[in-house]
Amino acid sequence: MTKKITIEPVTRVEGHGKVTIHLDENNNVAQSRLHIVEFRGFERFVQGRPYWEAPVLVQRLCGICPVSHHLAAAKALDVIVGVGPNNLTPTGEKMRRLMHYGQVFQSHSLHFFHLAAADLLFGYDADPAIRNVVGIINQFPDLAVQGVMMRKFGQEIIRATAGKKIHGTGAIPGGINKHLSIEERDSFLHGADPLNIDKMISWSVDAVQLFKDYHAQHADFIDNFAHFPSNHLSIVREDGALDLYNGLLRCVDSEGNIVLDKIDNQHYHHYIEEEVKSWSYMKFPYIKSLGKEKGWYRVGPLARLNTCDFIPTPLAQKEFEIYKAYTNGKPNNMCMHTHWARLIEILHCAEMMKDLLNDPDLLKGELLAKGVKTNEGVGIIEAPRGTLFHHYAINEDDTIKMANLIVSTTNNNEPMNRSVNFVANKMMNGQKEITEAMMNAVEVSIRAYDPCLSCATHALGKMPLEVKLFDFDGNLLDLVKS
Amino acid sequence: MERVKFQIDNKDCEALYGQMLVDAARDNGVYIPTLCNMQDVKPCGSCRVCTVKVNGRYATACTTPVACGMEIESDTEEIHEIRKALIELIFAEGNHYCPTCEMSGNCELQALGYRFGMMVSRFPYQFPQREINTDCQHLIIDYNRCIRCKRCIRTIKDKKGKSYFAFINRGDKLEVTMDKEMAKTMPLKVAELAMENCPVGAILLKETAYRVPIGERRFDKKCIGSEIEETDVKVFMGELNNE
Numbered sequence: 201m202t203k204k205i206t207i208e209p210v211t212r213v214e215g216h217g218k219v220t221i222h223l224d225e226n227n228n229v230a231q232s233r234l235h236i237v238e239f240r241g242f243e244r245f246v247q248g249r250p251y252w253e254a255p256v257l258v259q260r261l262c263g264i265c266p267v268s269h270h271l272a273a274a275k276a277l278d279v280i281v282g283v284g285p286n287n288l289t290p291t292g293e294k295m296r297r298l299m300h301y302g303q304v305f306q307s308h309s310l311h312f313f314h315l316a317a318a319d320l321l322f323g324y325d326a327d328p329a330i331r332n333v334v335g336i337i338n339q340f341p342d343l344a345v346q347g348v349m350m351r352k353f354g355q356e357i358i359r360a361t362a363g364k365k366i367h368g369t370g371a372i373p374g375g376i377n378k379h380l381s382i383e384e385r386d387s388f389l390h391g392a393d394p395l396n397i398d399k400m401i402s403w404s405v406d407a408v409q410l411f412k413d414y415h416a417q418h419a420d421f422i423d424n425f426a427h428f429p430s431n432h433l434s435i436v437r438e439d440g441a442l443d444l445y446n447g448l449l450r451c452v453d454s455e456g457n458i459v460l461d462k463i464d465n466q467h468y469h470h471y472i473e474e475e476v477k478s479w480s481y482m483k484f485p486y487i488k489s490l491g492k493e494k495g496w497y498r499v500g501p502l503a504r505l506n507t508c509d510f511i512p513t514p515l516a517q518k519e520f521e522i523y524k525a526y527t528n529g530k531p532n533n534m535c536m537h538t539h540w541a542r543l544i545e546i547l548h549c550a551e552m553m554k555d556l557l558n559d560p561d562l563l564k565g566e567l568l569a570k571g572v573k574t575n576e577g578v579g580i581i582e583a584p585r586g587t588l589f590h591h592y593a594i595n596e597d598d599t600i601k602m603a604n605l606i607v608s609t610t611n612n613n614e615p616m617n618r619s620v621n622f623v624a625n626k627m628m629n630g631q632k633e634i635t636e637a638m639m640n641a642v643e644v645s646i647r648a649y650d651p652c653l654s655c656a657t658h659a660l661g662k663m664p665l666e667v668k669l670f671d672f673d674g675n676l677l678d679l680v681k682s
Numbered sequence: 683m684e685r686v687k688f689q690i691d692n693k694d695c696e697a698l699y700g701q702m703l704v705d706a707a708r709d710n711g712v713y714i715p716t717l718c719n720m721q722d723v724k725p726c727g728s729c730r731v732c733t734v735k736v737n738g739r740y741a742t743a744c745t746t747p748v749a750c751g752m753e754i755e756s757d758t759e760e761i762h763e764i765r766k767a768l769i770e771l772i773f774a775e776g777n778h779y780c781p782t783c784e785m786s787g788n789c790e791l792q793a794l795g796y797r798f799g800m801m802v803s804r805f806p807y808q809f810p811q812r813e814i815n816t817d818c819q820h821l822i823i824d825y826n827r828c829i830r831c832k833r834c835i836r837t838i839k840d841k842k843g844k845s846y847f848a849f850i851n852r853g854d855k856l857e858v859t860m861d862k863e864m865a866k867t868m869p870l871k872v873a874e875l876a877m878e879n880c881p882v883g884a885i886l887l888k889e890t891a892y893r894v895p896i897g898e899r900r901f902d903k904k905c906i907g908s909e910i911e912e913t914d915v916k917v918f919m920g921e922l923n924n925e
Contacts, residue, residue: 252891363897598816
């Protein structure tokens with residue numbers, strides 16, 4: 201008799217999803233799937249709206265990383281208004297960058313400290329009653345405060361650049377609508393402890409060290425949990441540097457061989473295709489030249505540190521070198537190392553924010569650039585969870601004719617399914633009893649990607665995830681949900 | 683011209699005979715909310731938001747001339763409730779999505795919603811199917827947000843006095859339309875005025891959205907009507923204008 205396990209809803213992720221695992225007569229995993237059960241349809245209902253509404257409208261996909269959608273849409277519309285990604289005014293580009301680094305900083309902080317840290321600090325098999333953010337507050341109060349304050353700092357940066365912490369209006373086609381005030385700048389640079397940039401850098405260094413210390417004690421778990429080869433994709437700066445805001449597409453395989461390089465954002469659709477499967481509202485993108493079977497790829501912190509050649513800020517570069525040395529310079533395919541990469545990115549964002557805050561262009565200068573209008577544009581940005589594509593075409597009357605969004609979590613759809621399969625096989629094969637810890641292990645593998653499930657299906661409704669276990673005849677044996 | 687004495691909420695007031703109540707109230711430092719009404723433009727009384735009680739009977743303050751000895755009730759719980767319900771009806775009747783509307787923060791309907799503490803419309807949303815008109819090179823007319831206040835019809839005219847806008851159909855099918863030929867030649871300055879006179883986000887100048895940052899918009903820091911009131915800003919319920 202076979203069994204079907206359903207984990208529903210998956211918890212401590214942003215979005216609503218479930219996992220189903222089918223076990224055969226010998227209790228070995230026959231099939232596993234991560235189902236995304238929400239549906240939204242943003243791509244359809246932006247059609248017919250004036251194009252300049254897109255950055256404000258589409259960001260409503262998400263309350264966690266709206267800035268990424270806001271900026272990706274604005275970048276696409278920059279192309280439509282004839283400005284392009286490289287011709288913004290210095291103020292326009294730098295204000296947007298500051299907004300973006302603030303966003304990645306706060307989102308990564310939220311993910312690591314609030315969602316993922318409990319699995320690391322307590323162990324994935326710890327009592328679920330303490331394996332959560334409240335447990336962290338009780339047992340590691342300093343760390344909990346650090347996570348909250350780092351997120352707050354990032355949110356304040358967003359408020360100062362976009363007008364509001366969530367769903368602002370700062371980026372407009374061709375630039376930005378405001379400068380940073382001297383008061384705001386001074387408060388970020390020299391604010392009362394801990395809300396100043398030097399403290400954020402110092403805490404970011406500590407966070408990377410926290411992971412390294414944990415890794416030293418739990419190398420077997422961190423290195424081997426959902427470790428499987430994949431392609432890796434992101435944008436990188438023209439000189440190969442990590443760049444979260446602007447760059448050209450690069451994809452490397454699991455050994456570091458270049459699959460795609462220096463691909464102009466406007467031509468992404470010549471290289472990437474999306475497959476639809478009947479059991480999920482989330483599409484499956486792949487590199488066209490490699491085909492559906494081999495063309496899937498990872499995006500996000502792990503992928504970005506595999507595609508870039510260096511990090512253009514000193515402290516993050518130092519950590520990057522240690523990180524790369526661990527795999528002898530080869531791409532890192534260890535799922536749990538995503539957390540390590542994420543923390544190095546937090547440090548990079550903090551350093552970038554400091555550089556920008558000291559830049560006088562934020563305080564004065566032209567906000568908008570102008571150019572010759574076109575009718576189609578693509579904006580690609582590195583959102584916290586990975587590469588985010590926004591593609592719009594407009595009609596003669598300035599209304600949106602077509603929108604295509606490939607969201608970070610969508611890019612990670614196949615890798616997340618592979619991770620689920622990897623962990624399910626490892627933890628559940630041949631086991632007589634399926635424990636909560638085994639099912640949480642499956643969730644841990646999903647959490648590493650920091651998925652934003654509602655955003656990925658463009659979705660409606662509430663978010664958490666559940667796991668179901670079915671027998672051979674399809675009878676429900678067990679159900680775990682938040 | 684003859685001056686008359688009257689009272690608003692027991693406050694002694696004085697105004698020119700024949701002046702509309704809403705204007706007379708303004709001159710005496712009393713704010714009576716309006717949506718369709720514009721100063722120095724012939725009133726039409728279409729939105730009913732300025733409803734007051736005149737000597738115990740309901741009337742619209744924008745179309746009622748002031749007379750000697752009138753006793754007006756405006757700042758009362760009963761009138762607030764009526765106005766709030768009227769605002770909710772307007773929200774329910776159209777497709778007003780403040781979170782993404784470029785007029786958010788500058789919209790008089792939204793500002794009145796905040797002023798009267800509206801959290802959600804108590805009336806069923808109609809979700810009408812409405813179009814966007816792009817006939818004018820400078821403007822986009824989004825009928826989803828049109829409240830049929832007739833401000834555009836009454837004020838946006840060419841040099842010969844012919845209106846660019848007009849009503850078509852009747853009842854719940856009533857719509858504002860634009861003369862196609864005139865729309866094509868509408869000067870930019872007229873288009874700018876059309877947007878300025880629209881109390882909501884129905885008439886929009888192309889490619890100028892979201893230029894004013896959050897915090898500097900018309901109603902970000904002050905409540906609608908606060909420029910008229912002698913006293914400090916009043917917020918009857920809820921938070922003022924966080925959107």
